[in-house]
């Protein structure tokens with residue numbers, strides 16, 4: 298990953314020096330293991346802060362919303378797809394962006410590594426395809442492919458789909474991936490089991506909205522859960538309100554979600570929020586043969602009417 | 613102060629006895645997740661002391677995330693029509709078993725807000741008074757714990773009624789308050805430890821404090837002017853990555869802000885209070901539509917100013933943080949209070965020109 302870091306710095310420095318952009322948005326090294334912090338750099342002398350490794354899972358497209366400056370942005374596959382969504386939805390102007398594309402090799406799952414290591418983790422070092430974990434217990438080495446974020450393990454667009462420059466050669470995309478095994482499992486449950494599944498899934502939710510706020514799609518000026526005139530959704534932790542929030546948010550992301558995994562990554566209590574969005578991703582794929590975020594010039598199926606749109610699901 | 617000796621068996625037996633007259637709450641591992649939280653212990657259920665810090669702080673034991681305060685009816689035929697009637701609750705006596713010293717200390721910070729000469733929050737106070745805190749000293753603080761420099765420490769006894777210190781085969785237990793004495797009595801913990809027990813505890817305390825790797829400096833916070841910190845240019849950098857999720861405040865044992873809401877269903881309604889967070893835009897939105905903290909920079913600054921400056925000035929005390937490390941570990945974008953505190957505390961020394 299060292300080469301990526303160097304290249305990101307080099308490109309950013311040049312962009313800033315030549316005043317091509319006002320700022321570069323990327324990651325800087327975090328203060329705790331397996332965490333990096335999204336940051337911006339305005340001064341060419343400070344590009345040394347920028348880094349790249351397998352802990353850059355936050356979706357940086359989220360930081361473009363509403364910005365007017367000329368921006369250089371470091372974008373892995375999913376970030377670039379959310380930039381496309383932003384372009385399609387007029388949240389950002391392509392001319393203001395310089396996209397520094399990062400062919401992605403997947404992000405590691407901090408929570409999963411925490412569980413399998415068991416003890417407190419003090420340091421994590423990446424060594425190619427190996428992840429070396431140092432901590433209170435013995436040093437352990439894991440294969441990166443075994444500790445990827447779930448969404449990365451099934452990602453089929455690791456390469457940025459839109460970019461001005463690349464930090465490295467494109468990587469080989471994962472083939473023969475079954476993206477919906479988990480969704481099918483839930484679909485096949487009888488209703489009471491399904492009910493119990495979702496009840497269990499949300500039992501720890503504290504309604505902090507980290508999942509929503511980390512999501513580049515969730516840019517409504519006032520989210521329906523925050524609307525107070527009139528109030529749509531209760532504010533307590535009544536399970537009905539919590540479910541309402543999750544189901545409705547998922548519907549708002551239908552046909553827009555890139556499965557970047559940011560929502561799941563940021564949840565402080567480890568809720569698999571993607572269980573909601575992926576079902577809708579699958580439906581949109583099956584009904585409209587649609588994958589979001591690949592082409593800024595095509596309108597998504599859910600925001601245009603076509604006479605040949607399937608409608609047999611309308612009952 | 614009395615020091616008792618409690619074997620592991622006696623602890624289990626004592627807790628069993630206590631469970632008959634108290635609601636017992638202790639750290640329990642979530643069955644699907646990697647973390648512990650404080651949960652009510654069923655008959656015969658033991659707390660799991662093999663935990664680092666619980667994911668959520670135990671503040672909700674005294675200050676629940678949602679709490680009903682009043683009930684009302686909109687039925688005009690009802691004689692109590694349009695009257696807010698207080699929901700009767702007598703908090704049952706409860707014991708928090710295995711609370712960490714930092715989380716216990718947090719109650720004393722929060723108390724400054726809920727129990728002032730002018731205002732007494734009846735809900736918080738009644739529940740706090742009905743709560744006995746049976747602490748568990750930290751022999752192996754986490755790498756992100758900075759309690760020792762945040763006015764607490766791995767063996768800190770503030771707010772605690774009893775402190776358990778694990779040792780070979782069992783515990784040494786410091787009995788700290790009257791409540792603690794009664795608890796020990798009810799539980800049947802009566803074995804007094806030898807005369808060197810306190811010395812033993814002090815030695816272990818020193819060793820645990822030495823194991824704390826992480827620290828903050830707070831010495832300049834008081835002397836700096838509010839505006840001096842408020843207007844610092846670094847806030848843009850500090851707040852950039854924040855997604856205003858409120859995780860930091862919901863997980864924090866010392867954050868106390870709430871919002872009051874009415875919920876009506878048919879003719880019946882309740883007035884309740886729910887945790888709120890200064891990180892949410894809605895928190896400071898005025899009825900007029902104006903928002904004095906409309907930008908995330910304002911909100912992030914508010915959180916740190918409140919914890920590290922306004923609180924210090926208002927109560928003439930330490931900071932409103934006990935160094936538990938929850939926000940450090942669980943802020944999804946790694947905004948680290950230790951780093952921000954360093955920035956706020958640093959003193960710019962004017963270069964002196966000597967001739």
Ligand code: SF4
Nearest residue numbers: 374375401403449452
């Ligand atoms: S989803 Fe794909 S592009 Fe996004 S971080 Fe994972 S592997 Fe990379």
Ligand code: SF4
Nearest residue numbers: 502503505506508564
């Ligand atoms: S981030 Fe997690 S806890 Fe917070 S609202 Fe979303 S699902 Fe609930």
Ligand code: SF4
Nearest residue numbers: 854855857858860943
């Ligand atoms: S947890 Fe982090 S991102 Fe969320 S509101 Fe707090 S500082 Fe901001």
Ligand code: SF4
Nearest residue numbers: 864933934936937939
């Ligand atoms: S501010 Fe952070 S470290 Fe301090 S008490 Fe709150 S959660 Fe713990």
